[in-house]
Amino acid sequence: MITCIAEVSSLRSALRKLPRPLALVPTMGALHEGHLQLMRTAREKVGPEGTVAASIFVNPIQFDRAEDLESYPQPLAEDLELCEKEGVNLAFTPEVGDLYAPDRSVLVTESLLARNLCGATRPGHFDGVLTVVLKLFNIFQPDVAVFGKKDFQQLALIRRMVRDLDVPVEIHGHPTVRETDGLAMSSRNRKLTSDHRADAPRIRRALIAARDLAATGEQSPTVYLDAARHHLCKEAPSGFHIDYLELVDHMTLQPLSKVTSPATLATACFYGEIRLIDHVTIRP
Numbered sequence: 001m002i003t004c005i006a007e008v009s010s011l012r013s014a015l016r017k018l019p020r021p022l023a024l025v026p027t028m029g030a031l032h033e034g035h036l037q038l039m040r041t042a043r044e045k046v047g048p049e050g051t052v053a054a055s056i057f058v059n060p061i062q063f064d065r066a067e068d069l070e071s072y073p074q075p076l077a078e079d080l081e082l083c084e085k086e087g088v089n090l091a092f093t094p095e096v097g098d099l100y101a102p103d104r105s106v107l108v109t110e111s112l113l114a115r116n117l118c119g120a121t122r123p124g125h126f127d128g129v130l131t132v133v134l135k136l137f138n139i140f141q142p143d144v145a146v147f148g149k150k151d152f153q154q155l156a157l158i159r160r161m162v163r164d165l166d167v168p169v170e171i172h173g174h175p176t177v178r179e180t181d182g183l184a185m186s187s188r189n190r191k192l193t194s195d196h197r198a199d200a201p202r203i204r205r206a207l208i209a210a211r212d213l214a215a216t217g218e219q220s221p222t223v224y225l226d227a228a229r230h231h232l233c234k235e236a237p238s239g240f241h242i243d244y245l246e247l248v249d250h251m252t253l254q255p256l257s258k259v260t261s262p263a264t265l266a267t268a269c270f271y272g273e274i275r276l277i278d279h280v281t282i283r284p
């Protein structure tokens with residue numbers, strides 16, 4: 001049975017009555033199959049008697065563009081129905097004022113893994129993500145929290161925060177879930193025009209074409225990046241542009257001078273105002 005709770009104080013009293021272990025699935029709503037798989041994994045982690053909780057909160061402080069925040073889809077009634085179908089025990093749907101004091105003045109900042117990729121092109125984004133995730137961890141005190149691997153930089157930062165701040169929670173990363181044409185599932189996909197949606201699998205195709213070069217023993221980052229850029233831009237529709245395309249070390253997320261250990265080739269691309277991300281791992 002699902003309980004929809006907005007205020008932190010009522011959430012806390014509800015949590016005291018729910019059985020442990022507890023798995024938390026933090027989301028911004030507009031749920032899709034990818035989120036539902038996170039919920040199923042959360043259930044596997046805690047078993048039939050444990051508690052699966054989901055938060056649905058479009059966190060304003062992680063948005064770097066006002067128009068992205070304003071147009072972010074928020075189909076709350078549908079989301080709650082999906083949570084119920086997935087056997088979520090508790091859905092937390094706070095308002096901004098429930099989580100943030102008007103004079104809030106503390107942020108969680110990571111200063112190394114956040115330097116490149118989305119951290120470089122979305123200033124302040126990861127401060128907002130880490131701050132809200134730490135708040136959710138403090139409120140729920142989950143035994144395990146489940147996140148998608150699609151946001152691999154976000155996942156790396158959350159793991160680093162948990163390690164460096166001694167947060168007692170197990171972080172589980174769930175593989176990227178894809179549409180049948182290869183496009184990584186994202187709440188933003190539903191905002192694409194039909195032409196852009198039809199074109200969007202090019203992102204995955206471009207990354208795979210570049211990754212295939214690993215079979216030839218290629219070690220030059222430039223060669224991988226040029227190949228991916230070529231496939232991303234070749235006959236791309238109007239409105240398409242690359243936000244970033246980077247090849248970084250798989251663990252440190254820093255740029256590489258030579259690909260001799262596992263590396264992540266990652267991109268963010270815009271279709272009009274809609275920004276999509278994806279990545280592949282290159283194993284030399």
Ligand code: PAF
Nearest residue numbers: 026027028059129132151
């Ligand atoms: O990945 C997301 O949906 C968000 O960044 C998260 C982790 C729920 C924090 O708002």
